[in-house]
Amino acid sequence: MDLMSHCDHDSIAYRKKTIPFSVIRSDRKTMEIAVNPDKTIVVRVPRYSDMDVIRRKVFRRAKWIVKQMDYFDQFMPRPVHRQFINGETHFYMGKRYRIKLVEDLTPSVKLLGPFFYVTGPTVKDSTQIEKQMNQWYLEKAIVQFQESLDRCWPKVSNLGYEKPEISIRKMEKRWGSLSKRGVLTLNSNLIKTSKASIDYVVTHELCHLVHRDHSPKFYQVLSSILPDWKRLKHHLEMSFV
Ligand SMILES: [Zn+2]
Numbered sequence: 036m037d038l039m040s041h042c043d044h045d046s047i048a049y050r051k052k053t054i055p056f057s058v059i060r061s062d063r064k065t066m067e068i069a070v071n072p073d074k075t076i077v078v079r080v081p082r083y084s085d086m087d088v089i090r091r092k093v094f095r096r097a098k099w100i101v102k103q104m105d106y107f108d109q110f111m112p113r114p115v116h117r118q119f120i121n122g123e124t125h126f127y128m129g130k131r132y133r134i135k136l137v138e139d140l141t142p143s144v145k146l147l148g149p150f151f152y153v154t155g156p157t158v159k160d161s162t163q164i165e166k167q168m169n170q171w172y173l174e175k176a177i178v179q180f181q182e183s184l185d186r187c188w189p190k191v192s193n194l195g196y197e198k199p200e201i202s203i204r205k206m207e208k209r210w211g212s213l214s215k216r217g218v219l220t221l222n223s224n225l226i227k228t229s230k231a232s233i234d235y236v237v238t239h240e241l242c243h244l245v246h247r248d249h250s251p252k253f254y255q256v257l258s259s260i261l262p263d264w265k266r267l268k269h270h271l272e273m274s275f276v
């Protein structure tokens with residue numbers, strides 16, 4: 036960074052949200068806005084830019100900024116490419132297991148000690164192994180996600196909302212979502228993270244019954260129900276799927 040640059044702080048109001056940003060002035064010709072993963076916003080501007088002009092420009096990009104902030108609210112680990120071969124590591128409920136492939140006429144998937152024990156007539160057919168494992172994960176997810184909802188629900192049940200139904204889907208960018216009709220959709224990969232992480236995502240989505248956005252009010256509700264959600268969020272972001 037340019038040592039001669041100045042840094043100011045300011046904010047704009049946008050749709051009931053306050054968007055705080057820091058301004059870094061330096062010898063440059065154009066303005067550039069960056070939203071960092073920690074949701075801080077940095078605006079780099081030509082040295083003598085007028086503050087009103089900067090504010091107006093930030094306001095014009097506000098929709099994009101909010102979208103970026105929402106995106107970083109649900110940081111997704113990059114999916115690991117897997118080959119479904121002997122010895123490969125796979126996760127279930129936050130624990131790691133290694134695949135052990137055994138030829139057998141009957142296809143099956145079992146957890147035995149530190150192994151995912153997968154049998155099938157053609158264990159070299161990785162597409163088939165992947166299918167079997169995904170089916171196994173889905174069956175576990177149906178049970179575990181419902182149990183998680185049952186665990187988390189009592190903390191919000193007194194707020195007068197109807198208990199959501201669970202739907203499980205492959206999702207690229209989110210761990211979960213809550214529809215206006217009250218369907219709680221969970222990312223199927225969540226079954227690979229820990230019980231605490233599943234409960235965190237379920238609780239987060241349940242708080243959207245009260246506030247649909249990620250406003251400070253939403254976080255007030257979340258904090259009152261789950262005071263250490265930040266630790267849990269971090270833990271989820273560090274997990275492997
Ligand atoms: Zn949310």
